[in-house]
Amino acid sequence: MAYRHDRSRSAFVFSMTDGAEGTDKFIEFLTELRTHFAGEIVIVIWDGLMAHRSRAMTAWLATQRDWLHAERLPAFAPELNPIEQFWGNMKSTELANLCPDALDEVRVATESGLTLIGSSYDLCHSFLDHARLSL
Incomplete structure (x- = not known):
């Protein structure tokens, strides 16, 4: 979930x-994210996935400090991760028992879930309000 500091915009970015x-795919994703948020400072909140804390990722992050900051969540604290509730819902509904022949079928199911959940603005900001977080 991506938020502007002033709450003027929010979006799901995946x-x-x-x-x-793995680390290489996350670096590729973050590089694309930089293009998407051109010129803006980005703060990434991460769980303890090994690819997030690998030596290669740590070294790469050190070269990106002008635009990217990574904050790690404590271990075993999924309730602190705003995206866990969203993906938990998606996995138990749209993606439950889905056996796709192609990745595109997963994309369609995921986009369908996003539509059913409601606007990303409402969902993202509802989480921020519930967690008493301000940006």
Whole structure:
């Protein structure tokens, strides 16, 4: 979930790829994210996934400090991760028992779930309000 500091805009930003997620794919995603948020400072909130804290990622992040800051959540604290509730809902409804032949079928199901959940502005900001977070 992406938020502007003044709450003027919010969005879900995600990427789907074939195969396992790893450091290289996250670096590729973050590079695309930089293009999407051209000229803006980005703060990424991460859980403890190994790809988020690998040596290669740590080294890459050190070269991106002019635009990107990574904040890590404490271990075993999914309730602090704003996206966990969204993906939990998506996995139990639109993606439940889905056996796609192509990645595009997952994209369609995910987009359908986003539409059913409601506007990203409402969902994103409802989470911020519930967690008593201000940006």
